[in-house]
Amino acid sequence: xxxxxxxxHRFQGHVSRWTVPREVxxxxxxxxxxxxxxxxxxxxxxxxxxxxxxxxxYRTLDLLARMGLVTKLVLGDGQSRYEFKSSDREKHHHHxxxxxxxxxxxxxxxxxxxxxxxxxxxxxxxxxYNFKILDHNIEFLGLCEKCYVFSEKRSSxxx
Amino acid sequence: xxxxxxxxHRFQGHVSRWTVPREVxxxxxxxxxxxxxxxxxxxxxxxxxxxxxxxxxYRTLDLLARMGLVTKLVLGDGQSRYEFKSSDREKHHHHxxxxxxxxxxxxxxxxxxxxxxxxxxxxxxxxxYNFKILDHNIEFLGLCEKCYVFSEKRSSxxx
DNA sequence: CTTTTAATGATAATGGTTATCATTAAGATA
DNA sequence: TATCTTAATGATAACCATTATCATTAAAAG
Numbered sequence: 001x002x003x004x005x006x007x008x009h010r011f012q013g014h015v016s017r018w019t020v021p022r023e024v025x026x027x028x029x030x031x032x033x034x035x036x037x038x039x040x041x042x043x044x045x046x047x048x049x050x051x052x053x054x055x056x057x058y059r060t061l062d063l064l065a066r067m068g069l070v071t072k073l074v075l076g077d078g079q080s081r082y083e084f085k086s087s088d089r090e091k092h093h094h095h096x097x098x099x100x101x102x103x104x105x106x107x108x109x110x111x112x113x114x115x116x117x118x119x120x121x122x123x124x125x126x127x128x129y130n131f132k133i134l135d136h137n138i139e140f141l142g143l144c145e146k147c148y149v150f151s152e153k154r155s156s157x158x159x
Numbered sequence: 160x161x162x163x164x165x166x167x168h169r170f171q172g173h174v175s176r177w178t179v180p181r182e183v184x185x186x187x188x189x190x191x192x193x194x195x196x197x198x199x200x201x202x203x204x205x206x207x208x209x210x211x212x213x214x215x216x217y218r219t220l221d222l223l224a225r226m227g228l229v230t231k232l233v234l235g236d237g238q239s240r241y242e243f244k245s246s247d248r249e250k251h252h253h254h255x256x257x258x259x260x261x262x263x264x265x266x267x268x269x270x271x272x273x274x275x276x277x278x279x280x281x282x283x284x285x286x287x288y289n290f291k292i293l294d295h296n297i298e299f300l301g302l303c304e305k306c307y308v309f310s311e312k313r314s315s316x317x318x
Numbered sequence: 319c320t321t322t323t324a325a326t327g328a329t330a331a332t333g334g335t336t337a338t339c340a341t342t343a344a345g346a347t348a
Numbered sequence: 349t350a351t352c353t354t355a356a357t358g359a360t361a362a363c364c365a366t367t368a369t370c371a372t373t374a375a376a377a378g
Contacts, residue, residue: 017344017355053358076233079334096290105288110280117276121269129264130304131255137298145289176324176375212327238365
């Protein structure tokens with residue numbers, strides 16, 4: 001366990017051993033705002049820590065997700081992506097997804113009303129369906145600027 | 160193309176040939192409220208149409224999704240699921256997902272406010288990010304009644 | 319009925335993720 | 349600090365949903 005045990009306290013009570021891969025993967029995720037896949041994380045870390053294997057990347061991401069430190073995004077492009085879940089409310093955000101090129105835009109404007117409504121809805125749903133709600137997932141699907149422009153050119157040529 | 164061409168008109172302009180697999184798969188989906196995977200659809204149809212192959216099931220589901228007749232649900236359990244997208248506004252719904260057992264609850268109560276807010280948010284996001292929004296996806300994650308009760312028993316035994 | 323070719327389906331290939339298991343090293347103990 | 353216990357790791361193989369390939373079939377038109 002070389003280096004400062006920056007995240008060690010977050011592991012207390014969850015796992016018995018605080019290891020280099022766990023530190024390093026979590027550290028990478030909290031430094032970036034990108035939505036990284038397991039393979040991307042693997043290759044980022046390969047430069048500084050060539051010893052860390054894909055299996056460990058997957059296992060660690062699963063652990064971090066279960067601990068609530070990381071959000072697993074399943075966007076339907078065949079691979080899962082992961083992002084650090086900040087406890088900072090300022091950084092809470094939802095997603096805008098381009099179904100053409102896969103671009104992901106995080107937006108955090110306009111969330112106040114959204115979150116207010118979500119809280120109300122959660123309460124009603126929990127009562128009605130006897131369901132313990134732990135998280136929510138809101139995303140808008142469509143075409144980003146580039147892809148939209150392109151598809152308009154295409155369709156006017158096609159016809 | 161045996162049987163009544165029930166869905167034929169929906170295909171007009173989208174594809175050049177209206178075939179048995181397309182009719183049958185769409186028909187199955189519109190008759191059920193379940194969220195079927197490709198494999199499940201394949202085995203449902205195997206009884207009445209043993210000739211239809213998995214490849215065609217996948218291709219047809221992809222087609223139906225692109226046509227907007229069917230929604231593809233990617234829930235992170237390793238397989239996509241599909242549901243008929245009714246044009247009937249009454250049947251529009253969102254999902255409640257149990258992260259333990261995978262149970263899916265459709266809810267359509269409380270949607271008025273939700274949809275109103277979604278429309279407003281979509282407008283603002285489209286303007287701000289130059290993004291053409293075509294669809295949305297709202298889901299609540301948590302534990303269904305059974306899984307919640309079970310996890311409570313577990314945790315009180317564990318400690 | 320014949321023709322054209324879009325659509326199909328058997329098969330193989332792909333690729334993300336998980337299981338296996340011998341090895342390693344984190345944390346405890348002396 | 350050296351030793352011990354075993355949680356965690358990593359190389360490898362296995363798994364499995366999905367996609368690519370390509371010869372065959374059948375929908376629609378003539």
